[in-house]
Amino acid sequence: MTDVTLTLKKSLRYERPAIDKGYANQTLHLDLAGLELAVAPVTAQMKDLFIGGKGFDLWLLWNAVAPTTRWDDPENALCIACGPLGGTPAYPGSGKSIAATLSPLTGAPIDSNVGGYFGPYLKFAGFDALAIQGASSEPLVVVVDGIDQKVEVFAAAGLPADAYALSDVLTARFAQGKPRDVSVVSAGPGARHTFFGCLNFSWYDPKRRRARYKQAGRGGVGTVFAHKGLAALVARWDAGISIDTNRPADRERLRKVAKQHAKEIVELDPKQNEMAVIGTTHLVTIMDDHDLLPTHNFRFGSHREAPNLGQAVFRRLFDPGYDGCWMGCTVACSHGVRDFVPVSGPYAGRKVFVDGPEYETIAGCGSNLGIFDPHTVIELNFYCDAYGLDTISVGTALAFAMECFELGLITLEYTGGLALYFGNRAAALEIVHQMGRGEGFGKIVGQGVRRMKALFAAEQGADPKLMGDIGMEAKGLEFSEYMTKESLAQQGGYGLALKGPQHDEAWLIFLDMVHNFMPTFEQKAEALHWFPMFRTWFSLCGLCKLPWNDIIPEDNKQTPEPAKVMKHVAWYAEYFSSVTGRESAPEELIRMSEAVYNFQRVFNLRMGFGRREHDSLPYRAIGPVTELEYESRAGRYDQQLAALCKLDVAGKSTAEKLALLRRFREQQYETLKDAVYQRRGWTPDGVPTLATVKRLGIDFPEVVALLAAHGVRA
Amino acid sequence: MSVADLLEEYGDSHGTPVVRINDQYVSRPNFADTIIPDEAELFLIPMIAGG
Structure with a gap:
């Protein structure tokens, strides 16, 4: 066993607020340079416009950085938040944390969602979000102890380097005999040496008696964590969590809708994807x-x-057994x-x-x-x-x-x-x-x-x-791991995603290519509006998307919009209403996301990105680059050239056909951009219009000035 | 009987991209060539989402 020394450098006693309708109503701020700890209130505007989770992260990050800030500047903030619905044990998939920061890979805001217990424990300990700025020259461990109502910062020596061993040590150190009360966030040595470091979020598996892990993988959030000198974050909370811990506005209404969804998954997952068995x-x-x-x-x-x-x-x-990364989740795919x-x-x-x-x-x-x-x-x-x-x-x-x-x-x-x-x-x-x-x-x-x-x-x-x-x-x-060459909609799903090509914003391959739900540009544009918005909503609330559309009702196909699984969307609206007390129909969920989504697009613009030129793709995402690729699917491509481009391919060399196909497909992608920008209320350069930001209530003076600086005026 | 035959009989020849036969997943490109064993359980996999 490594000889670990933790030396207390700073502590803050606080009075834990009662959770009210899913919110702790305060955030925790830590500056590692001066070891300053502060608690700030969550404003009504934050809740109205940004909802929570990724929305809170982006708002805290926006206020922390300047347009000139780079990922390794001290003012770059690493933010972690849950969301108002996060931490509900009865509703499947309700334990997500969302980490956001300026990415070492993109230079723009990145968000990455993850399971494990940290986000809900942080909230129940009294903080809807945590924002960390500055950097330390010595490794630090930050402990948010909701049971003893204190935040402590320790200088650490002798900690194991790798994430597995480190989390084991810290879980044992802070658990006080109850390891399920502790969740640890850590990176690892590779996060320091690369630009795509991830964060490991732990949850304790009582059956196997070990800490388990989920990863906030994308965009180098772990690299920022390591650069700041953080060895680990620890949250401690009483694992005896119930449907009441969020103090929902309407407990009975929540219990009813949660039971419906949980029961449906238990019944249908074995008949569908078997995610509880094979992930x-x-x-x-x-x-x-x-x-x-x-x-x-x-x-x-x-x-x-x-x-x-x-x-x-x-x-x-896979080792058989229950593998829910949050308590009571019936998908249990981890x-x-x-x-x-x-x-x-x-x-x-x-x-x-x-x-x-x-x-x-x-x-x-x-x-x-x-x-x-x-x-x-x-x-x-x-x-x-x-x-x-x-x-x-x-x-x-x-x-x-x-x-x-x-x-x-x-x-x-x-x-x-x-x-x-x-x-x-x-x-x-x-x-x-x-x-x-x-x-x-x-x-x-x-x-x-x-x-x-x-x-x-x-x-x-x-x-x-x-x-x-x-x-x-x-x-x-x-890129995340899907081929997009034959799905124009998924090319848009990747190329027009705010943070870069990650499927959590839009996964349209099957809907487009296999189900053919969106044959026209307008239908693709509509899908590239609605799906990114609804998917964003999960990260505002602290939820996993899998229960929405990976296990679906047996009568879904007979509904008017099967791709959207509207029965579940309605349940999510009910879930949100019952916890927060903010009565919300399904269309209101989309509007919530639209505000945050457009704010993130403006944030990208502020950091020097967020325009049409930044939505470009490498050609391999659009079509075959090499003759080898073309010839491996020559029948498909020849047929497309003949049918779609009205070209006679007879007698043409592969190189000629490659060039013709490329011209056609790249034009298609540019036409798709136009359609999507129009649907989202953006200019042809991909910038939200003044009318759009006003409609969504994000027309802050700095936003309006930023748009004006890019020629976007009334 | 193949998967394609069964789905046609069921009136679902174009709606289902994937089926599971017991614990084996079969995709539409292979429906015509996949014979359903006797006593097998067959499930229709909607594949709305993924990832």
Whole structure:
């Protein structure tokens, strides 16, 4: 056992407020530079306009930073919030925390949602949100103790570096015999050495008697955490949480709607996706069957070995049992692998428990790297978490490096002797270990795709245009793991997402490509309005989206708008009304999100982004880049050229057909942008109009001045 | 009987992208080639969401 020393540097006693209709009505602010702690009230305007969760994070971040602030400046704030519905144990999926900060990858605000107990415990301890600014030269542990009503900041020495061991130590240290009362947030050594560090949020699994983990993965929130000198955040609260802990406005109404939804999931999940048994792993073979599973850096959408990574394998590998990352969740999809024995790295030969993998990790660290061995994927999953690395960015960044290596754009000498062919499992593991140690070529990959493109061009003379086409990032963020070439709507779902190409804002592939629910530009634009708005709403409230539309009513198909699963939307409106007392119909939920969504777009603008040019995509997200890609699906592309472009492809070379298809598809994407901007109430340059910000009540003087500076006036 | 045959008989030949036969998932591109074993349980997977 490591000899851990925690030296108290600062403490704050506070009187815990009674939770009222889902809110603690105050926020906690910590400046690490001067070790200043402060409590601020939540205003009525904050609740009306920003609701909570991601909305509160963005508002606190907006007030913390200036247009010139960069991610590693002291004033950049790392904000973590729950939401007014978060912490309800009866309603499935009600334990999300949302972390937000200026991203090291994009320079703009990033938000990342995560399970685990921290957010609800923070709120019940008395704080709807936590904002951390400044930086410390020594590692700090911050403890928000809602039971003893104190916040304490400790200088830490001797803490383990990796997230798993660190959380175990701190859980034992602060639990006072009740480990379920504690949730720990930590990063890991890789978060310090890369730009895509993640945060591990713990929850205690009483059956397995161990801390378990979920990750706020995207955009480098863990890198900001590590840069600030934080070793860990700890929240302590009495785990005896009930439906009353949020003090809902109408307890009986809440109980009724929560029971309905929980019961439906218990009945239907076994008949549908079996998420309580196999998590999201069913998606692997389904995506593969529909040519949507990224393989070899998004070149292709299927591979004959994909079933090796599918649910049939993980059904056997997952440790059976209840795996809810929040209390009482009936989706319970947070599965893990017991007694896994890594073959590499500091845990080689030792039995460990691995939390995951989920679909994104399997596709990112498996098929997209040409790796079809589930044990290697599990090991990559384990070390990414232990080192504090986002598995999605690791997978997509490493896939890009592998393709560059195979194309001869970078040399064996440049990679430090690692032959980065697709499928090289040992090399993939070594890259991740190098990220953890902050050395070698892994440190270069850890800078992300956008920086790698610049480095490879400058240091290896690699072709910038080709790398621009195959480097799967937009806005600086690595793509999450879905092929978008054949779904224009999902191209918009990624390209027009505020934070970069992450599927939590819009996942329209099946609705567009398979169900054909939105054949016209106008219908796609409507979908790219409604779905991002409703998905945003979950992050305002502290909720998981899976109960909404991953398990759906049996009569959903007979409803007027099956894609929206309106029965559940109505339940969510009932849920919000019953907790907050703010009577809300389904359309009001969309309006809530619209305010925050447009505010975030304006925030991007304030930071130097947020315009049409920033919504561009690498061409591989839109169509085939290489002749190899074209020829692998030549029938499909030839047919499209003939049917959609009215072109006679006979006698044309593959290079000619590639160019024609590219011109057509890029034009389609630009036309989609126009349609979406119009639907969202934005200018053709992608900036919210004055009428839009006024309608949504976010026409603050600084917002109006910012719009005016970009030529947007009444 | 194939999955495609069953769904046509059920009047759902275009509405379901994925089915589960016992614990095996089968997608629409493979419906015509997948024979449903005797005594199997078959579930229609709506695939509205994902991720």
